[in-house]
Amino acid sequence: MKAVHHLCKFATIAAIFLAGCSAPHGQPRSDSEVLAPNEVLEFGPLFSENCAACHGAEGKGGAAIALANPVYLAIADDASIRKVIAQGVPGTAMPAFAQSAGGMLTDAQIDVITKEIRSRWSRRGILDAASVPPYAPKLAGDAQRGEAAYKTFCESCHGPVGRGGQKASAISDDSFLALVSNQSLRTILIAGRPELGAPDWRGNVPGRPMSDQEITDVVAWLASRRVSNPGQPYSASNNTQPQESEDAKRK
Numbered sequence: 001m002k003a004v005h006h007l008c009k010f011a012t013i014a015a016i017f018l019a020g021c022s023a024p025h026g027q028p029r030s031d032s033e034v035l036a037p038n039e040v041l042e043f044g045p046l047f048s049e050n051c052a053a054c055h056g057a058e059g060k061g062g063a064a065i066a067l068a069n070p071v072y073l074a075i076a077d078d079a080s081i082r083k084v085i086a087q088g089v090p091g092t093a094m095p096a097f098a099q100s101a102g103g104m105l106t107d108a109q110i111d112v113i114t115k116e117i118r119s120r121w122s123r124r125g126i127l128d129a130a131s132v133p134p135y136a137p138k139l140a141g142d143a144q145r146g147e148a149a150y151k152t153f154c155e156s157c158h159g160p161v162g163r164g165g166q167k168a169s170a171i172s173d174d175s176f177l178a179l180v181s182n183q184s185l186r187t188i189l190i191a192g193r194p195e196l197g198a199p200d201w202r203g204n205v206p207g208r209p210m211s212d213q214e215i216t217d218v219v220a221w222l223a224s225r226r227v228s229n230p231g232q233p234y235s236a237s238n239n240t241q242p243q244e245s246e247d248a249k250r251k
């Protein structure tokens, strides 16, 4: 056993020497060129090292939504996508990647990621643009109407008051709502999470796509159920720490 161990050590050392000898002194070998992290401009390694842990390998979805969702890419333009990548979404798990925002990626790297997400994963013409709800809400939401729309469109899967049902998980509990932005709720309502079997805005009630107003109202209802101290056993008034407005944090 020991002899084998020594043999391995010797082989390793020999390999290092041999590798060192094949290039003239002082010159880097052409096949050992290693790029500095901020010089990498290839989408594959950029995405797998920075994004795949949350958005899944090949953008197929994980803890965070699939980016390889053509419905998502049909509603979100490059400027919106780039802004989230660069600046992150404060108050959620989505980090800021731009160096100007404390991240690790250069502007050029963020451009590559933004461009390639679209060129690889979008499908032109899958939606009739006129009938798609806009990415950002244009109208004010009404939580009361949203509660009624929830019953029509969501309750069958997510259960009464969003507490979870047979077909889908709870979406109105403190801990979920505390970590998700209103935009992300809207994105999920419109684009679905096809990778998990969550329908897009057309599929909740067959033959009855949600209107822009209904989507905005359901998001307003979910948002109205956020509490300022999620997970606290005591009521908010028992907490003496000053609280930033939850809405301000999530803008």
Ligand code: HEC
Pocket: 047, 050, 051, 052, 053, 054, 055, 063, 064, 065, 067, 076, 081, 082, 084, 085, 089, 092, 093, 094, 095, 097, 113, 179, 180, 181, 182, 183, 184, 185, 187, 188
């Ligand atoms: C630590 C987990 C994590 C990592 C790493 C991460 N994301 Fe995210 N991402 C999230 C979460 C969570 C959200 C939803 C945030 C919210 O609630 O708005 C999100 C949202 C997004 C959105 C916006 C979706 C929408 O609703 O419009 C884009 C685009 C995005 N991420 C791209 C990326 C890219 C590209 C990378 C890699 C450079 C990346 N993310 C890395 C967790 C992550």
Ligand code: HEC
Pocket: 150, 153, 154, 155, 156, 157, 158, 167, 168, 169, 170, 171, 185, 188, 189, 193, 196, 197, 198, 199, 203, 204, 205, 218
């Ligand atoms: C046909 C069943 C079905 C209907 C109807 C439905 N969903 Fe879902 N939804 C799912 C499934 C399945 C998932 C993914 C797995 C899970 O979270 O349980 C999901 C996921 C979600 C998520 C993400 C949860 C997470 O943990 O990331 C949100 C938010 C959501 N749905 C909101 C809604 C809202 C709001 C409605 C109504 C407008 C709705 N859904 C209608 C089945 C459904």
